[in-house]
Amino acid sequence: MTHLTKNNSEDQGLAVPDAARGKITEIFSSLQGEGIFLGERQLFIRFSGCSLRCSYCDTLQSITEEGHTLMSVQDILSRIRDLDAQKAHKTIAVTGGEPLLQADFLQRLLPEIKRMPKQIFLETSGVHPHFLEKVIDECDVIAMDLKPPSHASVDYWHEHQAFLQIAQNKVFIKMILTMQTTDEEFVKAIDLAAAANPIPPFVLQPVTPIQELNKRLAHIPLNDQDMIHPPSPARLMGLWELARHRLPDVRLIPQMHPVWGML
């Protein structure tokens, strides 16, 4: 998989120039399958575009912006009302792709969603602190994915540190663990979390072997080199112990949609 550098979002044309409309992949109602809101019904707004290319990404259609729709604030509010009429939602998950690449549009959209009133849950890679500054006042809870070099191929520690300083008590960290996760970067992740004030909850998420699942469903022969595997159960427990030694709130939470048959 091609890995990109930090400054190539402009090259990719991913920063949306028109703040009046957002690039949206889909808007839907579902159960939250990850993190601290696991199992709660939420309304998801999936934004298109991302400047990263994580090795385990399971939303390829949104990072390539394939088939996105340009929607105004009113278009999105109307869709939220339609979905709310079928099932009530307390929380709107703003996800992607990377929603913060459309921060100017979010500055228009989020205050209107808050007026409904709804709680806003931002899911982000945590590598764009300067965009977070624009919308932090409207966010209630933020899931910051931690992107270690083994999966983003670039070092984002400084960006994560700046992000945590802005997010303060609104954020929890989610780190996806694979067999490629190294001890060195895991310790660095713990150092980063321990230095934040306050120390955020730290969620360890063993990677879902999505390529394997997709190939099995499509009856495609499995090629082991294409697979991203989670660490062994023993290593997962060892990493949890290591983190818990330094951090007050550490949780091991796998992605549940495959378990629920909701892929």
Ligand code: SF4
């Ligand atoms: S940051 Fe998220 S959307 Fe972007 S490539 Fe990584 S996993 Fe995919």
